[in-house]
Amino acid sequence: MENSILRYSLVERVMHWxxxxxxxxxxxxxxxxxxxxxxxxxxVLGGAPTSRFWHPWIAVTFFGVLLWMLRTWAADMRITSVDRAWGKQMKRYIENDDEALPPIDRFNLGQKYFFWAMLFAGFVLLVSGTVLWIPEKLPWSLRDVRYIAVLLHVSSALLTIGAFIIHVYMGTAMVRGGFTSIIRGEVSPAWAKMHHRLWYQRVAGK
Ligand code: HEM
Known part of the structure; x- marks a missing residue:
């Protein structure tokens, strides 16, 4: 794309997918x-024993990628006073009146909340999931911990499901150009200016 701006590097896109x-x-x-x-x-996914074997291992991989995201995007995900001002005008965002919103950096407040919610819930899922993965290793005196682990595992999973549905809807149906950016990496200057003006000014030097 001519005059395009790199929004996600190849490494960031691989990490995301x-x-x-x-x-x-x-x-x-x-x-x-x-x-x-x-x-x-x-x-459908290869049978119950296969799913039971891979579920925790793939979950550990997912959490590893969340830590990788944290390392890569920690600075971009910090919530600033600019985000708080933007958050107060969220109504305008829902009404698709982006021009009336205060300019923001690389990610908006919703994107930041999504990331922190996934990281937090991912951590709770990992800890509670470990208890359910190898319950026989838990001392008998702590057997009731399994009940708490089930409760935490299900409620944090629900949190990620809600966040995930919103994320996919926003990324694919609501914000045009967002999906292309996580596939090809690029956005147009107009897109960058419209959705993330401070980031645009920083990367384009304008
Ligand atoms: C099929 C599933 C998914 C789709 C279609 C999808 C789509 C997208 C899109 C289009 C963007 C670019 C948004 C923009 O820059 O405007 C994005 C960014 C991002 N995605 Fe996903 N995503 C998916 C799954 C996930 C999962 C499971 C995570 C787990 C943490 C995740 C984490 C992120 C993060 C942290 C960003 C950057 C900030 C943000 O846009 O929220 N995505 N995704």
């Missing part, structure tokens, strides 16, 4: 374990 694929696998196998009505998903 590993997160997406691993998350979807863990989500689907997790749903299969959650309800008998969804058990067929495990059958």
């Amino acid at each position: 590993i997160a997406a694929v691993t998350y979807c696998y863990v989500l689907l196998t997790g749903l299969a374990f959650y309800s008998p009505h969804l058990y067929w998903i495990a059958m």
